[in-house]
Amino acid sequence: MKQIFYFTQNDYGFFQLILGIGLFITFLKANITYSPWINTVASTTFGIYLLHDNKLVMHYMWDHIFSTYQYYDSPLLPLYTVLIVSFVFVIGMCVDYLRIVFIEKPVMKRITSYIESSQSWVAQKVLF
Numbered sequence: 609m610k611q612i613f614y615f616t617q618n619d620y621g622f623f624q625l626i627l628g629i630g631l632f633i634t635f636l637k638a639n640i641t642y643s644p645w646i647n648t649v650a651s652t653t654f655g656i657y658l659l660h661d662n663k664l665v666m667h668y669m670w671d672h673i674f675s676t677y678q679y680y681d682s683p684l685l686p687l688y689t690v691l692i693v694s695f696v697f698v699i700g701m702c703v704d705y706l707r708i709v710f711i712e713k714p715v716m717k718r719i720t721s722y723i724e725s726s727q728s729w730v731a732q733k734v735l736f
Contacts, residue, residue, distance in 0.1 A: 651708065652701045652708070655700065655703070655704030656696075656697060656701060659700045659704065660696055660700055669696075674692050676688075
């Protein structure tokens with residue numbers, strides 16, 4: 609089973625580059641219409657990445673919470689992988705959505721009003 613996953617063991621490799629470019633081109637050419645649900649999920653993906661792939665959380669989560677090393681030689685590895693990745697994505701999406709609603713929007717609202725008032729003050733002082 610380890611031989612099947614040989615090309616995916618390192619973080620940066622030729623296989624990952626080709627896979628990333630292929631996925632990018634596939635979605636670039638796809639005719640996807642506007643969907644609020646897709647945009648909501650997409651707005652949380654960078655937060656999901658930051659949550660699960662940092663040095664403080666990554667090793668603890670994969671080694672202690674999910675114990676992924678126990679499934680390396682198991683025929684259940686593909687199923688376990690899909691389930692755990694889906695679980696991490698959904699939990700990360702919920703956490704990042706709460707961050708957007710309760711932190712980002714109120715903070716950005718204050719910052720935007722401050723910037724707008726500063727711009728109007730500058731426009732009054734400086735004649736263009």
